[in-house]
Amino acid sequence: VASPAVSWQALASGSATPDPVSVSQAGVVTATAAGTFSVKVSAGTLTDSVAVTALGPTGQGDCKLSFPPGVSTVAGSTETPQGQRPADGAGSLATFNDPTGLALDAAGNLYVADVGNSLVRKVDQDGIVSTFAGTVAGYDDGPIAAAQLRNPAGVALLADGTVFVADTYSHRIRRIGDGQIETFAGERVGYGGGFADGAGTAGLFSLPTGIAAASDGTLYIADKDNHAIRKITASGLVTTLAGTRSAGFAEGAGAAARFSKPTAVAVGASGNVYVADRDNHRIRKVAPDGTTTTFAGSGSAAFADGPAASAAFNRPTGLAFDGAGNLLVADASNKRIRQIAPDGTVTTVAGTGKDGSIDGALSSAQFRSPVGLAVGPDGLIYVADGTADRIRVIRR
Numbered sequence: 001v002a003s004p005a006v007s008w009q010a011l012a013s014g015s016a017t018p019d020p021v022s023v024s025q026a027g028v029v030t031a032t033a034a035g036t037f038s039v040k041v042s043a044g045t046l047t048d049s050v051a052v053t054a055l056g057p058t059g060q061g062d063c064k065l066s067f068p069p070g071v072s073t074v075a076g077s078t079e080t081p082q083g084q085r086p087a088d089g090a091g092s093l094a095t096f097n098d099p100t101g102l103a104l105d106a107a108g109n110l111y112v113a114d115v116g117n118s119l120v121r122k123v124d125q126d127g128i129v130s131t132f133a134g135t136v137a138g139y140d141d142g143p144i145a146a147a148q149l150r151n152p153a154g155v156a157l158l159a160d161g162t163v164f165v166a167d168t169y170s171h172r173i174r175r176i177g178d179g180q181i182e183t184f185a186g187e188r189v190g191y192g193g194g195f196a197d198g199a200g201t202a203g204l205f206s207l208p209t210g211i212a213a214a215s216d217g218t219l220y221i222a223d224k225d226n227h228a229i230r231k232i233t234a235s236g237l238v239t240t241l242a243g244t245r246s247a248g249f250a251e252g253a254g255a256a257a258r259f260s261k262p263t264a265v266a267v268g269a270s271g272n273v274y275v276a277d278r279d280n281h282r283i284r285k286v287a288p289d290g291t292t293t294t295f296a297g298s299g300s301a302a303f304a305d306g307p308a309a310s311a312a313f314n315r316p317t318g319l320a321f322d323g324a325g326n327l328l329v330a331d332a333s334n335k336r337i338r339q340i341a342p343d344g345t346v347t348t349v350a351g352t353g354k355d356g357s358i359d360g361a362l363s364s365a366q367f368r369s370p371v372g373l374a375v376g377p378d379g380l381i382y383v384a385d386g387t388a389d390r391i392r393v394i395r396r
Contacts, residue, residue: 069396071350071365073357074382075129076390079116086117086131094129096121099384099391101154101210102318102374105161110374110382112391113152113165120155120165120176123391133163133181139170139188147181149174154211154264156219164219166211172201173208173221173232185238195226195245196238203238205230210264210276210319220273222262229262229275229286241273242286249280249299257292259284264372266319266327274327276316283316283329283340295327296340303334303353308344318384320373328381330370337370337383337394349381350394357388367392 076099077092087095097116104110110123111132119134138148152174154166163176164184171193172186186193186205193206208230210222217234220241228243240255248258260279267273274295275284282297295308302312316338318330328349329338336351349362356366370392372384381394 068361070359070361071383071392071394072359074110074127074391074393075123076388079389086114086119086121088121088130089128091127091129094121096389096391098386099389100318100372100386101152101156101166102320102372102382102384102391103155103157103163104374104376104382105157106159108376110391111155111157111163112384113155113372115151115153115168115386118149118151120149120152120163133165133176139172141174141182142180144176144179144181149181153209154222156211156213158213158217159215164211164213166208166221168207168209168224171205171207173205173211173219185232185236193225195223195228197240198238200236200238203230203232203236210262212265212267212273214267214271220265220267222265222275224261224263224278227259227262229259229265229273242290242292247279249277249282251293252291254290257284257286257290263317264319264330266321268321268327269325274319276319276329278315278317278332281313281315283313283319283327296344296346301333303331303336305338305346305348308340308346311340311346313338318370318372320375320381322375322379322381323377328373328375330373330383332369332371332386335367335370337367337373337381349396357385357390359392362394362396 075094076096080086080095080097099112100115101113108125112121114121118137120132122132134149140148151169152165153168156164165174167174173184175184185203187201194204196204205223206225208221209224212220219232221230223230227247229241231239231241242257243259244255247260250258259277262275263278264276271288273286277284281301283295285295286292297313300312301314304312314333316329317332320328325342327340331338337349339349351367358366368388369386370383371386374382383392
């Protein structure tokens with residue numbers, strides 16, 4: 001979701017501008033008289049050609065619009081009212097219900113796992129929200145306009161545009177492509193899930209929550225209630241990379257490792273899988289051979305920046321890498337966005353720790369429940385602020 005296009009008219013009697021652009025004039029701008037005007041934009045950096053219309057004639061020149069660092073709201077404002085369908089529309093006109101997982105496509109569209117509405121939503125580059133997939137809560141595969149999802153919490157995209165969804169309360173991984181939603185892996189067992197490796201629907205999950213795609217199409221799943229990290233090949237074969245059904249904390253290889261409610265995964269450049277080990281308050285690293293170690297976090301439910309071993313998180317829930325190899329963390333109960341450098345040093349990007357939905361400077365903006373992250377190629381950090389029912393963006 002790029003910065004919105006900026007346009008305005010400078011009139012002889014004043015200026016008419018859309019938010020967040022304001023224009024101030026020095027002198028009179030007309031077809032025959034020179035004048036100057038200044039442009040102020042409240043929020044990233046955008047370089048573009050700016051056209052100015054003054055009583056008809058048009059002049060054009062280059063202009064750089066500078067956006068200060070800070071946090072702003074891309075879309076959403078309130079929770080979808082109970083019993084009503086969620087509202088699509090521009091920016092704050094759209095409604096969400098506990099948005100969680102995020103993913104960006106190559107065109108800059110943002111996909112949102114809208115948990116409470118049992119939908120996947122799409123936010124385009126102009127901030128327009130539409131419903132991408134899902135109707136009412138349910139389990140049916142079929143055409144995208146009729147198929148159902150059940151409280152999906154995670155979303156991931158392949159390079160070809162195929163969308164995969166961690167459909168949490170159906171205990172399945174769904175695939176969306178060519179106008180269809182289908183079950184790619186997993187199946188309900190009675191009213192719940194299960195734990196089994198196998199091909200397609202023979203592979204079982206229990207509340208799969210986080211999902212990430214590697215460049216070769218392999219999917220990695222944070223299988224929350226199985227306390228395990230699962231792997232799905234491009235052909236649909238499900239295996240367990242690390243962990244088992246027993247919650248706990250332990251380093252080690254494969255099933256010897258222990259997690260407690262893992263909720264998000266992210267794939268690093270070298271093929272390591274990073275895990276938001278929520279109830280252990282740590283970020284874990286799983287090597288391709290399944291060996292699990294702690295990447296950052298002391299294990300205390302607290303807040304502290306610093307070296308990896310002494311830094312502290314409180315129920316970290318979302319993960320995403322930026323272009324420099326830093327791992328961003330949605331530190332949900334600390335109400336902050338944190339960053340882990342490649343050497344393990346933890347710093348705070350935004351948030352004060354106070355509960356709120358206030359936009360503004362990085363040092364003063366507030367989050368209510370940051371749970372999902374995506375980072376664009378331009379470095380913008382998108383945040384699913386769950387119980388605030390908003391999608392936020394951080395500019396650094």
